[in-house]
Amino acid sequence: MAIDQDTVLKVAHLARLHVSAEQSQALAGRLSDILNMVDELQQAEVDNITPLAHPLDVSQPLREDLVQPADLRDRVLPLAPASEGNCFLVPRVIE
Secondary structure, X not given: OOOOHHHHHHHHHHOOXXXXXXXXXXXXXXXXXXXXXXXXXXXXXOOOOOOOOOOOXXXXXXXXXXXXXXXXXXXXXXXXXXXXXXXXXXXXOOO
16 A cells, blocks of 8 residues: 555644655655555464464463451551541541
């Protein structure tokens, strides 16, 4: 697929980019080369190829999932700037 200078200028206008006539000519050539490379890749035979999530055969080491107590109030409450009983005191936001 070939891209001409007018197409580059239209896309540059839509993208709100300032592209001069000389730049648009060079961009048209480079974009055409990129699209030709993509066309070549599309022709590759990949019917018997298994899709990969990663090019290397690696596994993620995971830590053991342990149940831990969720109530941390006894350890965190003494660290609060202000507390009363088993509650954290915060500044009033609504008057």
